[in-house]
Amino acid sequence: MxxxxxxxxxxxxxxxxxxxxxxxxxxxxxxxxxxxxxxxxxxxxxxxxxxxxxxxxxxxxxxxxxxxxxxxxxxxxxxxxxxxxxxxxxxxxxxxxxxxxxxxxxxxxxxxxxxxxxxxxxxxxxxxxxxxxxxxxxxxxxxxxxxxxxxxxxxxxxxxxxxxxxxxxxxxxxxxxxxxxxxxxxxxxxxxxxxxxxxxxxxxxxxxxxxxxxYTPSERGVGQTLEGIFRLYQNKRIVLSMFASNLHRINQVIQTALRFNRKVALIGRSMNANVELARQLGYIDVDDSAFVPPQALEGMRYNRVAVLTTGSQGEPFSGLVLMSKGEHKYIKLGPKDLVVISALPIPGNEKLVSRTIDNLFRKGCEVIYEGDRQTHVSxxxxxxxxxxxxxxxxxxxxxxxxxxxxxxxxxxxxxxxxxxxxxxxxxxxxxxxxxxxxxxxxxxxxxxxxxxxxDGTSMGEIEGSILQERRLLAEDGIIAVSVTVDENMSLCAPPSIESRGFLHQDEAGELYKRLENAIAASIKRAKGKRPEAISQAIVTAVRQELKHISKSLPVVLPSVTILQSRSGLAEAHLESKAS
Missing domain, CATH: 3.60.15.10 (Ribonuclease Z/Hydroxyacylglutathione hydrolase-like)
Structure with missing residues (x-):
């Protein structure tokens, strides 16, 4: 009110x-x-x-x-x-x-x-x-x-x-x-x-x-751990993953690398942006000679470089995750690499982080993470x-x-x-x-x-239609049905059916034939009605047929094209979905 x-x-x-x-x-x-x-x-x-x-x-x-x-x-x-x-x-x-x-x-x-x-x-x-x-x-x-x-x-x-x-x-x-x-x-x-x-x-x-x-330990303790790691692994390339905003720790890594005569390569957009900003504002005091571009790593001796990267939370497209999958453009990991994950997983990210660590071990890397040593403090x-x-x-x-x-x-x-x-x-x-x-x-x-x-530049409520649709697609897949009818709403050709994420392709042939028959029968029953009624009849026919063979109902997306004798083609794309 x-x-x-x-x-x-x-x-x-x-x-x-x-x-x-x-x-x-x-x-x-x-x-x-x-x-x-x-x-x-x-x-x-x-x-x-x-x-x-x-x-x-x-x-x-x-x-x-x-x-x-x-x-x-x-x-x-x-x-x-x-x-x-x-x-x-x-x-x-x-x-x-x-x-x-x-x-x-x-x-x-x-x-x-x-x-x-x-x-x-x-x-x-x-x-x-x-x-x-x-x-x-x-x-x-x-x-x-x-x-x-x-x-x-x-x-x-x-x-x-x-x-x-x-x-x-x-x-x-x-x-x-x-x-x-x-x-x-x-x-x-x-x-x-x-x-x-x-x-x-x-x-x-x-x-x-x-x-x-x-009590939460001091950040200075992580610096002592890093010092020991660089001293112990002098013959390996050292790759360190941490939050790009943890500038205290990033500065410790850079200073430690320089003391051990290593150059630093920065991987990840946020890592590069935050380090550059921190240097401009005086929070990290090193000159350009401390860094090397990622594309120069291939020709460098492993014991002369340290890599600072994003990906401590297992983010799918982050630097460390791409490396762990062998998909990074410049860095291919192997037995000569030591990877240090200097962060705890945020609640909800535990599986992503564990999967990344497993993939790093599969590459033959030696991996140090929080469970091993004091590589992170809160x-x-x-x-x-x-x-x-x-x-x-x-x-x-x-x-x-x-x-x-x-x-x-x-x-x-x-x-x-x-x-x-x-x-x-x-x-x-x-x-x-x-x-x-x-x-x-x-x-x-x-x-x-x-x-x-x-989502990109779009904003929606947490229970809005977009997220609900994505969940439906992710859980049950989609079936797209395209039909062409004449002015009297009679089929001009057999229905065209495609599905994604619903059933294996080798099972599709027989099901498609059953769906075609059910769709044709539903359109015949709806003859003379409006295009919207044809669209709904298709959805109903598909759902009823699928109930006999599956407990899940995919999203059903019908498209009705009306063939008119004088003015050519007029299309009515009408969408609906199964619950």
Whole structure:
């Protein structure tokens, strides 16, 4: 029901007395992180990410949040702040920013990655980018946003301390408490403690590693592992696969390779783009002589080169997967190669990664992966660090963020172990509205917060027709039927039938004859009716015939061509499908 002007005024007046936290993504899932704070006529948006598709999302490139609530309230949005430059925090910006056209705030590397995305996807849009540094404070509407340095698996990551009219909020961003960070940029413990003493209304804390006991190891430990690998395998070509955004680790690999007198070849579009950007901005300090193009590898001695490639998640067309299949244009792997996979599989990618590792062993490669040595450490806090965050901040209320549902629940259990009351800890779903006033916090009616699928340049709802059709085609195949009829809707020639993905070709001959007879009989019964009726009669006849021989029903795609005596051919291509 539409909101009348009187209702709108009443809602706004009540909203000035309450602060609302609304996650639109990132709750109960890995990725697609986006949330907002709303007070009266002011909205502050935090991050705008994507997530990668599940295996059953056939042909889908990625998934983005449903921005409906932000679009309905875009006049209230005072700014969008970014915690760091990973895809699950910036990936959906090209789909959101042109619609709301608000300023964004982030560190130099984060904004550099954002600008690169817009150059690729929305080159005509000018981003209103504002560079910030850890320690700075920006006022956006009624919100004072303090930017805090954090440690993560990408440089220039931030946490947020936000002053609101109702109370202070801490947003951890993705973080861990690394005592020996590679960039000598330690977590901002002092700001956390300072706000803990002042009083924190709400803590929003990263839950990705809430199931992991102890402390997350330092990234510096991976560097020591790499040093040992290069020293031990001096006579092999070393191929290393990792996230292209893990610039700390990429820099360690490059520096280690140079110390062992090896050149570096970069494989993969995102790997090349991110390394080039990091060099331009000063996060990786090496000159051009450190690198060789992939096409030069064939003539180089194996012990004089290291290869940095994408594909740690088993992505079908990534560099490492193509190498494992023997399909890469420049690199053919064999017994003289050592492959190091320096990443853990994202949940859902385990089979793809295992298949890639198996294929590498089939090539005769020696393979080192996380199960063997410390070739990877997480960028997220484990249980003891999560407890440290809770103990320093001492929040009145707590909401775990960024994780699958079990991670959120496990994080709440940690809060309970530290003495927080169950009524003060909230496990939210995307779209839930957590409302605060000076007396209490409570969950109110949710707002719309679904997801949209991106396929190339097309966007559709997660349960839209395209994905349903692809699932039907993938499960049961397709039968295409083409018939030509005269003006009286009588067959002029036998029906033409083709099938794909439904039955083996050696079984098709007899079935096609039965279908031709059934289709001819159905058209005869529908003689004199409209072309749409002929099309539906074909679908019905095919389905009824298939029920006798198969439990599955393929998509049936009929095409009816009407032969007219005076004006030549007039075609009516009418489509239908079996359920």
């Amino acid at each position: 539409p909101i009348t002007s009187g209702q709108r005024k009443k809602k706004t007046k009540r909203g000035r007395k309450e602060l609302r936290f609304i996650p639109l993504g990132g709750m109960g899932e890995i990725g697609k992180n986006i949330s907002l704070l709303e007070y009266g006529n002011d909205i502050l948006v935090i991050d705008s990410g994507l997530k990668f598709p599940d295996e059953d999302m056939l042909g889908i490139d990625f998934v983005i949040p449903d921005f409906s609530y932000l679009l309905e309230n875009k006049n209230k949005i005072r700014g969008l702040v970014l915690t760091h430059g990973h895809e699950d925090h910036i990936g959906s910006l090209p789909f959101l920013l042109p619609q709301i056209d608000v300023p964004i705030y982030g560190t130099r590397l984060t904004l550099g990655l954002v600008n690169h995305k817009f150059q690729e996807l929305k080159p005509d849009y000018t981003v209103k980018a504002n560079e910030v540094h850890a320690g700075e404070v920006v006022r956006l509407g009624c919100f004072n946003v303090h930017f805090m340095s954090t440690c993560h698996s990408i440089p220039d990551s931030l946490g947020l301390a936000i002053e609101t009219p109702v109370g202070n909020i801490i947003h951890s961003g993705d973080f861990k408490f690394d005592p020996t960070p590679l960039d000598a940029r330690p977590p901002d413990y002092s700001t956390l403690v300072k706000f803990g003493h002042k009083g924190v209304l709400l803590l929003l804390s990263d839950s990705t590693n809430a199931e992991e006991p102890g 960028g997220h806090a484990s249980q003891e660090e999560l407890k440290m965050m809770l103990s320093m901040v001492k929040p009145r209320y707590f909401v775990p963020i960024h994780g699958e549902y079990r991670h959120l629940v496990r994080h709440t259990q940690l809060a309970h172990e530290l003495g927080m009351e169950p009524r003060d800890v909230f496990v939210l779903e995307n779209g839930d509205v957590l409302s605060f006033n000076q007396e209490r916090a409570r969950i109110k009616d949710p707002v719309r917060a679904g997801a949209f699928l991106i």
